[in-house]
Amino acid sequence: MERLAKYAGKKVMVTGGLGFIGSNMAHRLVELGADVLIVDALLPGCGGNPHNIEGIRDKVQISSSDLRDSDAMGQLVKGQEIVFNLAGKISHIESMRDPFADLEINTRSQLSLLEACRAHNPDVKIIYAGTRQIYGIPEYLPVDERHPLQPVDINGIHKMAGGWYHIVFHKVYGLRACTLRLTNTYGPRMVVRDSRQGVIGWFIKQALDGEEIKLFGGGGQLRDMTYVDDAVSAFLFAGVTDEVDGQFFNLGGEAVSLLSLVQLLTCICGSGSYAAVDFPPERKRIDIGDYYSDYRKAKRVLDWMPTTTLAQGLQRTVDFFRRNKEHYW
């Protein structure tokens, strides 16, 4: 696409660049000819995997600095044109077990990065990866950006703060920051070893291993699924759109029940099975029921639409993990 040609030669920093979405972003940026700096401290529980940049390792720069190190961030952001800010923890369960770690990584880190940008590169553009989790249990569907914010776990509270920092830094200091609120993103390089990055990755591993997938409450819950390449496109579009500054945007995708998703997945894999089970109490307490986003604002302002069907996306994901099992299992 013509507007993505702007990335050729652009200096772009990707925080969390060894993680799921960050590494897919880095792959695409390399293809587009950008000058990519990955910043990733490979903190436990954040989903970073050095194998994620296999194939582009010699085409990117890598820093293992922690975002909380303001001095290091100050040096790194100097001269960058765009920061895709994808660093963070997304495990809901872990955020309840160790809320202080979640506070550090999702809240202090963001403040540190933004303070560094303000001091050392106030003209940089920053696109932050938010989450639909901050809307909590939907009061209506589809959920648009006007929906009340009512997080149901500690991770949601901290991600909400992280997103608002970007908006406040825009309003008060004029920093060119915005937030894209991701829904259920899936694809190559996601964490499949456990359910920390969401259940979909865990389902994929189980299906490929020929195991029985447990569907809490029968799997009737609706979720909207975004294939990672589509999510990456939204970030890339936002990075070259002035109008996004200081705003929130929902991403989204096809809404399916977890049961339908698992039926499609086991069919594509040719292995695995599924069974309905009761919700474990710690999951039930933070379950949000059906969820799907209204992403018409992103469509209008970014001219963005998800273009990968669920069947295509799952097929590509399964193919990737079949080829790269040893690095993800």
Place this chain on the structure above:
Amino acid sequence: MERLAKYAGKKVMVTGGLGFIGSNMAHRLVELGADVLIVDALLPGCGGNPHNIEGIRDKVQISSSDLRDSDAMGQLVKGQEIVFNLAGKISHIESMRDPFADLEINTRSQLSLLEACRAHNPDVKIIYAGTRQIYGIPEYLPVDERHPLQPVDINGIHKMAGGWYHIVFHKVYGLRACTLRLTNTYGPRMVVRDSRQGVIGWFIKQALDGEEIKLFGGGGQLRDMTYVDDAVSAFLFAGVTDEVDGQFFNLGGEAVSLLSLVQLLTCICGSGSYAAVDFPPERKRIDIGDYYSDYRKAKRVLDWMPTTTLAQGLQRTVDFFRRNKEHYW
């Protein structure tokens, strides 16, 4: 009132108990015959003043532990029946100058206290002092609890997180916590040395000193004023009401323009004057225009109403500071 008779002999902890609202709370609790533990580390910028408990010093216990010290909090909360959780920083300007200090004191502290309650006293009741600041620039007036949350500064983001911790700890762990969102509270023992706890305190000092009060933008902005005794009553009512758990409540009061307020204040003082001046840029960026709360939910659930008129409240406040000038100037 009959329901406040329940406080006789009750074990009550007041965080931030040497601060403005906390110390007024402590005075009232002592009157009601409660067994009061004040927890206040007298952190700079939090408004604590040892003189605030003059008159009740030998009737309360005092701990100087920091809320961030989870072990100390664990020991302190054991055996308490109610925690009035008033510790925090409220300076908007300072939160922009040192956002990390604000993060520590308004966010990490709250998480630490709640984790201590969960581990050592899961049946305790907790009433948290939130702020109207998290609603940002009102989209409509009066602002009810359904108004979108859109903080305009770092302090607002952290207070928003602090309030949500209480709600999430209720939903996930059943902790009996709620949040009262304060508007512009004023009265004896408030900080008047500077405008860190809001402009009203600063106006009071200037009026008593016979100085000229500067009204940014002419002082046409509406603000709703709660006399501290009324705010304290709302906390006391919430402390003995089961129905509040897991909920937010706005407090409020008489809505007046800052100009009217200053005219009344200088009349009561018999000194001071005022003049319209332009907004300084750093203030203008975080100004929210007119604000007043809809507090009908508190009225319905807590049977609470502010009962002190602005003229009465200002008169009592001025009288207090005249008598105690040397400790507050």
